[in-house]
Amino acid sequence: MFLKKTNKPLHYEDRAKSAKPTMIILHYTGMQTMLAARERLTDPTSKVSAHYLVDTDGQVFDLVPEDKRAWHAGLSYWHGETDINSYSVGIEMVNPGHELGYKPFTSQQMQAVMDLCQGIQSRHKIEYVLGHSDIAPERKIDPGELFPWEWLAGHGVGLWPKPTDADLQKAEDISCNDYEVERLLTQFGYNPMGAYVDVVSAFHRHFAPEKFKTGEQEKVDMDTVVKLVSLVRQSGNKLVV
Template identity: 45%
Template sequence: MAPKAPQIIQTPSPNFGPRRDGATPSLIVLHYTAMASAEAACNTLCNPETEVSAHYLISGKGLVQQLVAEDMRAWHAGAGQWGDITDVNSHSIGIELDNLGTHPFAEPQMAALEWLLPQIMQRWGIPPKNVIAHSDLAPHRKIDPGPRFDWQRLARQELAIWPDAQRADSDWKTSAKSFGYPVTALNGCDDPAPACFAAFRSRFRPWAKDPDEDTEDRRIMARLAAQASS
């Protein structure tokens, strides 16, 4: 059954500009707000003094607010990189989820996200592999949406990527770079590989106890790189 269509509330933020160099959205970046309420987050995202925004904000109750038009450049990603993209704001659509990062994401919120994502993906031709976490592109400074977010749920609906069960083995760093993680070049981080590994674990294997890389990490990363390139 398709998710019920929520009402989209237009709540314009002044914090945006034109996308640079003729860029169009090719990524969707998921965030959590890390604030006490959706109202507090909206106030911050719409305050010109903060110089931050996102295209959409989804409350825990499933209320969807559009803050910035999709063809405009919202200020949500900050410094970071995914693959060859260094100006992520110009190439992405940002979705903020009302959550502190300390508890599961509410069912109405997930349902609203599952309703919104396919529309954005269809409008801009964005594939599931390009729905990413804020921590993926900025692992040296961001952890959202964090280990509580259910990426596998999105992947079952082809709204994100998830590793299949096939066997594989490869150098983790090589596979991670192929997938998109900025393991070798990231401004503000002398060696981004450990931060990238932490971001990878948070998204794809948050239940892992051993902090050291193992064969399952290499298998998952190799399969993600292969699936993303196919």
């Protein structure tokens, strides 16, 4: 991982009430090049910033100090918290995104993201590693269904479903009841006020990306429920409404 600092003026401020980071939020830039993304993230008129920018070759740009509040999350929510910027470290990854030719993230880029996240986890008590689409499912779809969340979780960054026999039994009891699924999504952390279909799609984008190949990303099935039950158990979250 090659870490570079930038001295350009950026949009950042103190975290609210001396908040400490408990989340890592991953984004894609949605721009064609690293230079274009860096210019936007360091443009005083853009009103957007992130702590880090990771290029496709694994180069990492250190843009905002981790103890400061960057402007990357926007209107968002996770497990009762709405000021996500104050409680997160934001990482932008160079990728054209869905509008400009979405493509897989490179191995060099992912190695750098893994190293970066592991470092952040060593410095802060990180509870959640999420995508922009998880915290803003009605507005955002990044980093998208091609992002290798399972691989990242295998290296100790973020959660991935690991169903137990008890999880399978609980999922069978719940079946695909929309009310119970919605409660589980809320318990895991998703916004209870979000449109159900958008939240389900966001969950699948993160934890069942294969559904996007078949066009079933809005459909809840037993695979959805089993994964959700497993994740709620692993997170230890209580229901917040």
